[in-house]
Amino acid sequence: MPEGDTVLQTAERLHKALAGQVLTHADLRVPRLATVDLTGRKVLDVTPRGKHLLTRIEDGLTLHSHLRMDGAWRVYAAGERWRGGPAHQIRAVLGNATHTAVGYRLPVLELLRTRDEEKAVGHLGPDLLGPDWDxxxxxxxxxxxxxxxxxxxxxxxxxxxxxxxxxxxxxxxxxxxxxxxxxxxxxxxxxxxxxxxxxxxxxxxxxxxxxxxxxxxxxxxxxxxxxxxxxxxxxxxxxxxxxxxxxxxxxxxxxxxxxxxxxxxxxxxxxxxx
CATH class of the missing domain: 1.10.8.50 (Helicase, Ruva Protein; domain 3)
Incomplete structure (x- = not known):
């Protein structure tokens, strides 16, 4: 299972690739989100919280993911071949004009209202790498x-x-x-x-x-x-x-x-x- 430092590095890579950019392609490959269309919305930021990842999107939305044992997010340049695993393991694709982020084997993937993030991460204790550390x-x-x-x-x-x-x-x-x-x-x-x-x-x-x-x-x-x-x-x-x-x-x-x-x-x- 990834540790907090690994999740932080993943968040920083995702933030660098996605934040401030409008999604030109978004594909959430889990049944409850299969009809959700996020294209045309801007990604605001990607924030780690413990081992959780919060991708905040325009219109008050947050894509919440957790890597658990073997999940991973990979970032590719636009047009670059995806090499993170077979296609059937892909759970999320977020792309803009320059980069594509692909989530593989994500056991947790849900779309929340940003105001409701605490429902997903409010149970966590102080984050060793977060601003709430105490x-x-x-x-x-x-x-x-x-x-x-x-x-x-x-x-x-x-x-x-x-x-x-x-x-x-x-x-x-x-x-x-x-x-x-x-x-x-x-x-x-x-x-x-x-x-x-x-x-x-x-x-x-x-x-x-x-x-x-x-x-x-x-x-x-x-x-x-x-x-x-x-x-x-x-x-x-x-x-x-x-x-x-x-x-x-x-x-x-x-x-x-x-x-x-x-x-x-x-x-x-x-x-x-x-």
Whole structure:
């Protein structure tokens, strides 16, 4: 599932290609929107909200989409061949005189009145990359259910919006606790640093084409790994099953839960395991 930084980059590409331009072609390929015609309307802006995308259009309309596990928006120059997947996976096409945006495998695609956007995104907690970010509120949300496993609480977009499975695993490693530790067992200073570091990591990666957590970003003091080793590894634990931990050398472990892999170091991270 895309993380908040990926969704932000997608929104910026869409905004650059569509905002301020009149739609000359619009095709929404989901049954409930099949008869909707947006051609002739100007796209006003494309705004990310957590992992949601809000494409605002003239006449008070918002096209709301969510990428979930494998959805994607691709932007092409006018006349360029579309290469994002087979035609039957296309759910939306928005084109103007210079660019075409094509939405593939979008599990959520709906047209709302702009005034009703809160119905789609009002449940979200503070956005780690948004203007509404509030660390204190995010911390209170995260700790609201003391018995809840930390990894599960981090992924709940109602607590704080933008963390996906990669950052969940990386943040737990940096905090030296397993994703199954009940959030109520986190010492207060560690919980606060966890929220702060989540914000810093997403900010550090918001403009990077390739995500990394092992670079010069605050990491609870930071694992002491050799510079050569760290330069070769973009992530501490995610996707590194059976490879040596960059902190202690212990093989990284993996657990599959509801289709999502969780990675952790059994030596460095304290707490319950899968």
């Amino acid at each position: 660390a204190d509120t995010a911390l209170r949300n995260l700790l609201a259910d003391p018995d809840r496993p930390l990894g599960e609480a981090l992924l709940d977009q109602r607590n704080l919006a933008g963390i996906g499975n990669v950052y969940k695993c990386e943040l737990c490693f940096m905090a030296r606790v397993t994703p199954w530790l009940p959030v109520g067992e986190l010492p207060a200073p560690l919980a606060a640093r966890l929220v702060t570091t989540a914000k810093q990591l997403l900010e550090a990666n918001r403009d990077r084409p390739t995500r990394t957590t092992t670079g010069p970003t605050p990491a609870f003091g930071g694992p002491r790994a050799a510079a050569r080793t760290r330069s070769q590894e973009r992530l501490y634990v995610y996707g590194r099953e059976r490879r040596s931990c960059l902190r202690c050398g212990t093989p990284i472990r993996k657990a599959d839960e509801a289709g999502r892999p969780t990675y952790w170091c059994p030596h460095c991270q304290a707490g319950p395991t899968a």
